[in-house]
Structure formats: structure tokens, C-alpha cells
Amino acid sequence: MNREEAPDTAWVGALAGVSSRSASRAVREAQGEEELFRHLAGEHRRGGRSFYVEIEAPLELFALTRLLRPRHVVEVGVSSGVSSAYLLQALDRNARGTLHSVDLPQRQRPGAPAPRASWTLPPGRSTGWAVPESLKGRWDLRIGDKAKVLPLLAEELPRVDLFLYDVPHADPSAFREFVTIDRRFHRGSVAIVDHGGTHELCPSLRRWATRRGATARGRTNLGLFGFRCR
Numbered sequence: 001m002n003r004e005e006a007p008d009t010a011w012v013g014a015l016a017g018v019s020s021r022s023a024s025r026a027v028r029e030a031q032g033e034e035e036l037f038r039h040l041a042g043e044h045r046r047g048g049r050s051f052y053v054e055i056e057a058p059l060e061l062f063a064l065t066r067l068l069r070p071r072h073v074v075e076v077g078v079s080s081g082v083s084s085a086y087l088l089q090a091l092d093r094n095a096r097g098t099l100h101s102v103d104l105p106q107r108q109r110p111g112a113p114a115p116r117a118s119w120t121l122p123p124g125r126s127t128g129w130a131v132p133e134s135l136k137g138r139w140d141l142r143i144g145d146k147a148k149v150l151p152l153l154a155e156e157l158p159r160v161d162l163f164l165y166d167v168p169h170a171d172p173s174a175f176r177e178f179v180t181i182d183r184r185f186h187r188g189s190v191a192i193v194d195h196g197g198t199h200e201l202c203p204s205l206r207r208w209a210t211r212r213g214a215t216a217r218g219r220t221n222l223g224l225f226g227f228r229c230r
């Protein structure tokens, strides 16, 4: 697991709707979560993965969660649980809120060598395998296809304050799934999507943003986009 070197404080401030001073404070707090970083890095080593496909901006997720103080966070795409762990750590610091995560795991083939870059589960591990046990009290982890689980969450939850979509998606599915969950968004809800190596917002989510009246803000140097709902 790599240490995040240059978190984008301005991105955090714009999405959370706070001053640069507040955003800097929250990002500094995230950088101070050394024990969590060491735990995750150690778990990845023990899982035989020196490099794993994971969110590249976990510090911003922590900072946003501290600033927004969400009741309900929804995350799609868990894998070993780097994003989940930073979200859960911030909820724990807030002493409120629940993380609802959805994942359809893919497994490393038995007997196959550990792939260099992958999100497949190593043998004997399950979704979220790196997340510290002590943080699981605020975690509602649902195993299943996002196409099936997101509509259920949209039915069940009274609101969604923060939404992270870190999962491969074909264009039509992203639009459909954002529309499904966004009826629980409110003014100030924040949605984040990870486009990996592609540094451009996909046409489907551009269409969603126009429909919703939300402006996309790109995280510097990464294929991550955030929206703050009006």
C-alpha cells in the first residue's frame, strides 16, 4: 500500500463547502492517522500484496467525512477495504454515522501467483479483509451486485450524505445507479466517482451531473471527480 503524498486540500474545501483553513485542518488530521495506515499496509503485506488497486485519495475521504459529519455514507466497491477503513475511522472520530458498503468480490484463481495490480481477494480472505476489527461497529457491509443492492439502499435509507462510487462501470449502469441513489441526496450531499487512469468524467456521469445541477470538480492529478449537490 502506498502512502498518499499530496492530498488536495482545495478539493476537500470546495466539496465540503468550508474555508481553506478548515479543510487544511481536516487534511492534517487525516495525515496524522498513522496507526491506521500502518495497520492497512501490514495487512496488505500479510495478504501477499505489496501493490493493490485501492482508492488513491483516502486522506480526502477521511477529511470530507470529518467535515460533513454524515449520518449515512454509501460506498460501492470495497475490495480489501482501504476507502472503507478511512471512512470508518472518520465516522468513529465523529462518534456518529454508518457506512453502508456494497461489493461483489472477485477472487484470485487458486494456485495462481498474486497479481501485481488487482483487486481480487487473496485465498482465504473476504471483502474488507484489511479493515481493523475495532472499526466494524459502524459498518453495514452488503455483498452483492451494485445493480441489485443500490436500489435496496435507496429504499431503506432516509438520506445519503456522502456517496463513493469506486467500481468499474459501463456508462449506462453509472447513470442508472446515480439516479437510483440520488433521490436520497440533499443540498450539500457529496458524491465521488473514481475513473482510475482515465482523467475524464465519463459521458454518463456528465449527463447525470447536468440533470442534477451538480458541478464536477476533479481531484488534482487523479481520475477522481466530486460533486456537491445543490
Ligand SMILES: C[S@@+](CC[C@H](N)C(=O)[O-])C[C@H]1O[C@@H](n2cnc3c(N)ncnc32)[C@H](O)[C@@H]1O
Residues within 6 Å of the ligand: 053, 054, 055, 076, 077, 078, 079, 080, 081, 082, 083, 084, 102, 103, 104, 105, 106, 119, 144, 145, 146, 147, 166, 167, 168
Ligand atoms: C477498485 S476496487 C475498490 C477499491 C476500494 N474502494 C479501496 O479503496 O480499497 C473495485 C471493487 O468493486 C467490486 N465490484 C466489481 N463489480 C461490482 C459490482 N457489479 N457490484 C459491486 N461490486 C463490484 C470489485 O470486486 C472490487 O472489490
